[in-house]
Structures are given as structure tokens and as C-alpha cells.
Amino acid sequence: MANTVTDISLNDGNTIPQLGFGVYQIEPKDTAEAVGRALEIGYRHIDTAEMYGNEAEVGEAVRASGLDRGDVFVTSKLNNGFHRPEDARRAFESTLAALKMDYVDLFLIHWPLPTRYDGDFVSTWKALEEFQRDGRARSIGVSNFQVPHLERLAAEADVVPAVNQVEVHPYLTNEQVRAYGREHNILTEAWSPIAQGRVLDDPTVVDVAEQVGRTPAQVVLRWHVQRGDIVFPKSTTPKRIEENFQLFDFTLDDTAMERISGLDKGEAGRTGPNPDEFDYIPA
Numbered sequence: 001m002a003n004t005v006t007d008i009s010l011n012d013g014n015t016i017p018q019l020g021f022g023v024y025q026i027e028p029k030d031t032a033e034a035v036g037r038a039l040e041i042g043y044r045h046i047d048t049a050e051m052y053g054n055e056a057e058v059g060e061a062v063r064a065s066g067l068d069r070g071d072v073f074v075t076s077k078l079n080n081g082f083h084r085p086e087d088a089r090r091a092f093e094s095t096l097a098a099l100k101m102d103y104v105d106l107f108l109i110h111w112p113l114p115t116r117y118d119g120d121f122v123s124t125w126k127a128l129e130e131f132q133r134d135g136r137a138r139s140i141g142v143s144n145f146q147v148p149h150l151e152r153l154a155a156e157a158d159v160v161p162a163v164n165q166v167e168v169h170p171y172l173t174n175e176q177v178r179a180y181g182r183e184h185n186i187l188t189e190a191w192s193p194i195a196q197g198r199v200l201d202d203p204t205v206v207d208v209a210e211q212v213g214r215t216p217a218q219v220v221l222r223w224h225v226q227r228g229d230i231v232f233p234k235s236t237t238p239k240r241i242e243e244n245f246q247l248f249d250f251t252l253d254d255t256a257m258e259r260i261s262g263l264d265k266g267e268a269g270r271t272g273p274n275p276d277e278f279d280y281i282p283a
């Protein structure tokens with residue numbers, strides 16, 4: 001079985017590689033090397049954000065790779081301080097300038113911030129619709145949106161988000177948000193797919209890994225892939241960057257899938273902030 005990353009169709013007709021490389025918490029000085037390594041191994045999808053402070057280094061690595069711009073799928077996200085439409089327009093231009101790119105493949109509202117901006121994330125979304133119309137964002141989506149936030153966009157906006165990027169891993173399977181996405185043609189992107197390492201010594205995960213002769217990280221990432229979600233594990237360790245790329249040359253049977261899904265702890269399994277309450281605006 002060849003290890004070929006699946007491309008998935010988005011609701012706007014574009015496609016996205018199901019496996020990418022995440023760069024949250026990679027220091028700017030280490031980013032170009034890590035992304036360069038990932039591109040060398042075969043990753044063709046990079047997930048960054050203005051908040052991560054390493055967009056420039058992502059752009060640098062893509063250019064240094066010698067790959068055509070069109071062969072690498074690049075996502076970035078609008079930072080929390082820029083939700084007002086005029087700020088969003090300026091922030092989006094800064095993102096493109098930092099990346100030194102004339103378009104991104106996907107641009108997301110990073111957090112809904114329902115307790116900020118008088119609860120208005122709809123005008124922010126309409127600014128993203130402009131970026132898509134003028135071709136500078138090939139696809140647009142949201143991140144950390146809960147079902148009521150998605151329902152509000154459905155009622156008040158024109159474009160259905162292509163993706164919703166939310167925390168998902170075996171301890172927080174996030175079924176309600178994923179089900180809404182399935183029903184409305186919004187793909188789920190699973191952030192912190194291995195819960196930043198916390199799920200890797202779980203006895204069930206370790207047992208499944210032993211049974212299929214793979215590592216705990218590989219079986220958890222494969223579980224996401226078989227559920228149809230998009231993943232972009234982060235690592236600055238060359239061996240792990242390689243390990244996390246080997247997901248498409250084995251399968252998990254239904255029993256293994258159900259055992260891993262059974263580890264869900266609901267809200268107690270959440271490792272990041274609750275999107276209904278999160279209101280952080282970087283200084």
C-alpha cells in the first residue's frame with residue numbers, strides 16, 4: 001500500500017491535502033528548518049496563523065523548497081485583535097506580506113470571541129468573503145466555532161465556511177460540532193490531534209499500536225484520517241515529522257476505531273480554551 005496523502009474536496013470546489021504540518025509553538029528561528037524538513041518528506045499543507053508569529057518563516061521555507069507555490073496548500077488565520085472589518089482587511093494584507101505570497105489557500109477566523117465585539121463575528125466573516133471574492137483567499141473558513149456560531153453564519157452570511165478547525169482528539173471527540181459540519185458540508189480540521197502528546201501513553205492507544213505494529217502517534221492520526229477529518233500534527237523532531245507522515249499505508253479495523261473513540265471524556269478532555277468563553281486579545 002503506497003503512502004499517498006488523500007486530497008479532500010472542499011464545498012467551494014477546491015481540494016486540500018488531508019494531512020498537513022502545524023507550526024503552533026514553533027519559534028520563528030526554528031520554523032523555516034522544520035517546515036523545510038516537512039516539505040522534503042512530502043507534506044504539502046502548512047497550517048500557520050498570525051498569532052503564531054512565524055508566517056514569514058513559513059513563506060521563506062516554501063520558497064526555499066523549490067516547489068511551485070501551487071503545489072503547497074497554505075493556511076493562515078485572522079488574529080483576535082482584528083475582527084472589525086477594516087482591521088481584518090489590514091491584517092489580511094499583513095499576512096500576505098509576511099508570507100510574501102499573493103494568495104493563501106485558506107484563511108480562517110481564529111476564534112469566534114462571542115463575548116467581544118458585541119458578539120459580532122458576522123461582519124468579520126463578511127470581510128473574509130471579500131478576500132475570497134477578490135481571489136486572495138482561495139477558500140475561507142472558521143476555527144473554534146461552536147454549533148450556535150455556525151448556525152448564526154448560516155442565517156446571516158452568504159458563504160458557508162469550507163472548514164471549521166476545532167480541538168479534536170481521542171479525549172475530546174467533539175461529535176456535535178463534527179456532526180453539524182457533516183450535515184452542512186463543512187469539513188472538520190482537528191487541532192491538537194494527539195492532544196500535544198497527552199493521549200500517546202493511554203493503555204488503549206498503546207495496545208492498538210502494538211496490535212498493528214505502528215506507533216501510538218500513527219494510530220491516533222490514522223483514527224482521525226479514517227473519521228474523515230483533516231490533521232496537521234506539529235513537531236520539531238525530524239524523526240517524528242517523518243513518523244507522522246506515514247499514515248496512508250495501513251488501516252485500523254472497526255474494533256480499533258471504536259476502542260479509540262471510546263476514550264472520549266467530553267468537556268473534561270478539552271486541553272485548550274472553551275470557545276464560548278475564550279476572549280484573549282494579544283497586546
Ligand SMILES: NC(=O)c1ccc[n+]([C@@H]2O[C@H](COP(=O)([O-])OP(=O)(O)OC[C@H]3O[C@@H](n4cnc5c(N)ncnc54)[C@H](OP(=O)(O)O)[C@@H]3O)[C@@H](O)[C@H]2O)c1
Nearest residue numbers: 022023024047191192193194195196217233234235236237
Ligand atoms: N485553531 C486553533 O485554535 C489551534 C489551536 C492549537 C493548534 N492548532 C493547529 O494544530 C496544530 C497541531 O496542534 P498542536 O501543535 O497543538 O499539538 P499536536 O500536534 O497534537 O502535538 C504536538 C506535540 O506532540 C509532540 N509530538 C509530535 N509528534 C509526535 C510523535 N510522533 N510522538 C511523540 N510526540 C510527538 C510534539 O513534540 P516535538 O515538537 O518536541 O517533537 C509536540 O509537543 C498546531 O501546530 C496548529 O497548526 C490550531
